[in-house]
Amino acid sequence: MTARGPLRGAAAATMALGLALGLAVPASAESGAGTVSDPIVSGLIGPLGLALGPNGTIFVAEGFIGQLTRFNSEGGARKVLVSGGDSLNGVEVTFGGRALYTLSIIPEEEEPPTDTTLNEVRPSGATTTIASLLDHEVETNPDGDQTYGFVGLPAGCAAKLPPELLPYTGIVESNPYKVAVESFGSYLVADAAGNSIVRVGRNGGTATVAILPPVPQRITFAVSRQLGLPLCTVGRDYLSEPVPTDVEIGPDGDFYVTSLPGGLELPGYGSVFRIDSDTRAVTRVATGLSGAVDLAVADDGTIYVAELFANRISSISNGVVSTVVDVFAPGAVEIADDGTIYATVGVFAPAGDVVIVTP
Numbered sequence: 062m063t064a065r066g067p068l069r070g071a072a073a074a075t076m077a078l079g080l081a082l083g084l085a086v087p088a089s090a091e092s093g094a095g096t097v098s099d100p101i102v103s104g105l106i107g108p109l110g111l112a113l114g115p116n117g118t119i120f121v122a123e124g125f126i127g128q129l130t131r132f133n134s135e136g137g138a139r140k141v142l143v144s145g146g147d148s149l150n151g152v153e154v155t156f157g158g159r160a161l162y163t164l165s166i167i168p169e170e171e172e173p174p175t176d177t178t179l180n181e182v183r184p185s186g187a188t189t190t191i192a193s194l195l196d197h198e199v200e201t202n203p204d205g206d207q208t209y210g211f212v213g214l215p216a217g218c219a220a221k222l223p224p225e226l227l228p229y230t231g232i233v234e235s236n237p238y239k240v241a242v243e244s245f246g247s248y249l250v251a252d253a254a255g256n257s258i259v260r261v262g263r264n265g266g267t268a269t270v271a272i273l274p275p276v277p278q279r280i281t282f283a284v285s286r287q288l289g290l291p292l293c294t295v296g297r298d299y300l301s302e303p304v305p306t307d308v309e310i311g312p313d314g315d316f317y318v319t320s321l322p323g324g325l326e327l328p329g330y331g332s333v334f335r336i337d338s339d340t341r342a343v344t345r346v347a348t349g350l351s352g353a354v355d356l357a358v359a360d361d362g363t364i365y366v367a368e369l370f371a372n373r374i375s376s377i378s379n380g381v382v383s384t385v386v387d388v389f390a391p392g393a394v395e396i397a398d399d400g401t402i403y404a405t406v407g408v409f410a411p412a413g414d415v416v417i418v419t420p
Contacts, residue, residue, distance in 0.1 A: 093373060095386035097406070100414035102132050102139075108405035108413040109354065110152040110239065111393035112160060119415060120160050121405065124150040124392075129162050129182065132415075142182045148174075151239035151251075151307075158184040161191075161248060163237035177235040179250055179261050194237040194252055194259060197267040203257040204231030204272050209300045209324065218293035226290075226299070231256060239307040239355065241316075251305040251318060258308055258318060258336060271336045271343050273303035276322040278330050288325065299325050305334075311358040314338050317346070319353040319366060326352075333364055333377060347377045355393040357402070365402060365418075367391035374404055374418055385420050394418070 102119060110122025110129075117134040120142075129143035129152055143149060148165035155161055160182050165174040177195040182188045210228040211219065219227060236254035243249050246263035249270065258270040277298035285295050301324030309317050316336040331350030336343050352370030359365070364377040365385065374385045374394055390408040397403065402420070407413030 093384035093386040095374075095418055095420045097386055097388060097404075098417040098419075100416055102415035103412060105130075105405065105407070105413040105415070107392070107408055108415070109150045109392040109408060110162075111355075111395050111403060111405050111415065112152045112154045113395050113397050113403060114154040114158060114160070118154075118158070119403070120152045120154060121415065122149050122152045122162060122393075124148065124408075127164075129160070131160075131184075140186075142186050143180075143188060148236070151237065153240045153242055153248075155181065155242055156245070161240050161242070163194075163240055163250065165236055174235070177237050177252075179237060179240060179248065191248075191263065192261045192265040192267055194250060194255070194261075194267070195235040197259055197269075198233055198235040198252070198255050201269060202231060202233050203255060203259075203269040204302075205233075207231045207256065207272065207275055209275055209302050211294065211297060211299055214297065215293070218291060221291040221293065231302070238305070241308050241310055243310060249308045249310070249316060251308040253304050253306055253321070256302050256305065258305060258316065270316070271341050273305055273318065273320055273334055273343060275300040276303050276320065276330055276332070277301075278322075278325050278327045284325075284327060301325060301330070303332075303334075306353065307355045309356055309358050310338075311335075311364075312360050312362060317356060317358050317364060319350075319356045321353060328370065331368070333366065347380050347382050349382050350375065355391075357394045357396045359396055359400065365394045365396070367394045367404060369408060376420065386418055388416075388418075 106123045107125025109124035112120040119132040127147040127149045131140050151163035153161045165177045167174050179191045212228050234254040237250045238253040239251045241249045248261045250259045257272045260268045260270050280294045301322040304321035304323040305318045307319045315338050318334045320332045328351045331353035332348040333346040335346050354369045355367040357365045366375045373387050376385050388406045392405040392408040394404045402418040404418050
């Protein structure tokens with residue numbers, strides 16, 4: 062149930078199952094009326110992370126090659142700030158042109174990462190490791206008391222399933238996917254494999270902010286046929302790991318999180334959650350998404366989501382999901398101070414782009 066790649070652990074299983082088995086992503090109820098510009102940055106390899114810096118600078122995390130690249134003035138001169146072939150998916154600008162990025166250090170053999178970290182890079186290219194998310198996971202295992210898999214099956218039905226689909230509790234596994242700046246010296250990290258949102262201080266201290274709940278995915282007859290599941294699972298729920306892929310701070314001060322989710326990754330079970338910044342209570346804002354890997358929240362509260370598997374950028378207003386624009390394999394979406402919406406597209410293309418989206 063695991064695989065190597067930009068989305069490891071439960072999230073890697075998501076990508077592997079969703080693509081390899083060809084599970085059909087439902088078409089949008091209606092095509093989006095929005096438009097996209099010609100590429101303002103092109104030639105990207107797996108552009109899964111995007112951040113907007115001062116003076117028109119654009120930062121792109123090229124997840125498939127573990128590279129962080131800065132572009133000056135919308136497609137101008139490019140500078141590779143970080144490279145090395147590890148898993149680098151999240152980027153956010155702090156101050157003075159500095160940028161945060163998440164990194165999973167993966168050995169050449171097929172093993173879990175030796176470390177997962179939040180880091181900072183200066184305009185000069187000098188880098189600093191702020192904190193180890195893997196250390197936090199090993200020490201606390203935030204979702205260790207959460208149960209995933211098929212729960213409550215009759216013994217005869219459970220005996221027909223492979224072990225990895227039977228109930229299990231959250232394991233020690235970390236994949237820091239995206240990051241947000243909460244305040245000076247305080248950052249929020251969506252740990253996709255840890256199923257949690259972690260606060261990181263500039264001194265390297267870490268604390269769990271919230272744990273996302275398991276996501277029940279209903280098994281239908283068609284799904285059982287596609288996945289080769291026994292008929293006794295039809296009508297049952299598989300409790301998937303939520304796999305948080307991005308975290309952003311809304312205009313109300315609360316935290317908004319996209320969830321893939323992992324495990325079986327059936328189309329339409331991706332969601333956006335809200336975490337109350339005071340009480341840390343977690344509520345679901347909307348669902349029905351497929352491959353929700355990134356979001357941005359506008360000043361009016363509208364949420365924009367990059368749906369990697371549905372090939373669209375969607376908006377959420379009052380809990381209603383609508384298609385903004387149909388694009389191939391969007392990986393990230395960001396909103397500039399003037400309200401302009403930027404997105405990366407072509408994650409699975411030979412070369413991806415950064416474009417401007419007009420709703």
